[in-house]
Amino acid sequence: MLDINRIRTNPDEIVAALKKRGYALDLTEFLSWDNERKALLLENESLKAERNTKSKLIPELKKKGEDASALLDELKIMADKVKELDERQDALEQKIKLFVQALPNIPADDVIAGGKEGNAVVKTFGEKPVFAYEPKNHVDLCTSLGLIDYERGVKMGGNGYWLYTGVGAQLEWALLNYFMAEHLKDGYTMMLPPHILTYECGLTAGQFPKFEEDVFRLTEEGFHFLLPTAETALINLYRGEILEEDELPKKLFAYTPCYRREAGSYRANERGMIRGHQFNKIEMFGYTLPEHSAEMLQELIAKACRLVEGLGLHYQLSKLAAGDCSASMATTYDIELWLPSMNEYKECSSVSNAMDYQARRGNIRFRRKEGKKIEFLHTLNGSGLATSRLLPAIVEQFQQGDGSVLIPEVLRPFLGGMERIKPQGR
């Protein structure tokens, strides 16, 4: 959520900043609501002050045995007026709140304006593998190697689901183990949060109210949903709390499956496990002092890159243009893996700095040691990593002429030393 005071005092600045995202913002209506609200508030509060002082006279009059009925009549009229003003004020405040909640985060100064086409590759690791034969796509490879059973996955879960089988399941788990080991080595704290969350969680993360339709909602009454990313859980860890300065930074990671409806977002070329309703991800999450979030963003980017580099995969790191960053984020970097069969780079990690946007939504603050001042902290998150595009990249980039796939060395300890996955059967 943006600082409402900032919107009030610098409306042009906000309009210009959101324009970088391609977000056309008209604040005239908001500003008139806001002025109206302030006038109402002043009127209402002075009326309440008068009511409160006069109300206190009642017991005194009664004590003296005097008649209070004239005063009671007067107060009765005031009470009705207060009620009316309260209602108008509440309605207006609700309208203002919904308006402000719907606004996306302001892109960081160094993020360039415009959409996807403005994304800039800032780093490349490795090279596109060259094959002396026609390389297979990951769907064929995973099937022939017995790693993934797409058909039976669909039989169980419907379109958009797959089933890891045998060595495929082990390989998937080896990836997660490898990530976890690295995060633990870096001193990050492991978390296993609930997968079913309340509406409030989605609101704090910034996914609601706008993207309510994108999650799997579980209950008819109330609102419980399956988390679309562990970020949604971890941002709510300290919701409504005030942390002490020396508790920061908090560096966390969590493993959860991610459940997404992805309604209508399948594309013909996104076969196999490129886009599914359920995929595994380890999420890194940070809570920092405002002055340290830029530094932490670099740390998270470096960690995510290191994980992919450890696997030996060719990838590129892109800095996203304003319009391609998700609504809650001020800065986002994506790690994109090379998928030979698609002739495309596909995202496997997204690392972002939300600055104080989510902290404001969730009222997550900290107290300075000096001066005891209470401020909103900064939150950051990054995939470290999502597996559903890693596994395809591994089998495609490391496929051999004989139909086998070489296993990255860092994963071998987690696979009982296995070096290569060979085609099954004949």
Place this chain on the structure above:
RNA sequence: GGAGAGAUGGCCGAGUGGUUGAAGGCGCUGGUCUUGAAAACCAGUGAUGUCCUCGUGGCACCGGGGGUUCGAAUCCCUCUCUCUCCGCCA
């Protein structure tokens, strides 16, 4: 799933309609005493949100929301959560 109890300030805990933003205790801060510390004693203590005319100012805040009333921490409704007992179950 059935029955009951509860949610008050950093913590414990009083408070059932009227100067109660809230007794008392603990904790914390300062002081006296002490070589120092402890103990004891004295004093202070909402590190909350919001508004303005920025003040020994106003409004709001006793789990959330709503209601009754001139006035609600106190009464009513509702939701959420916690606890106890019984039942069921991986």
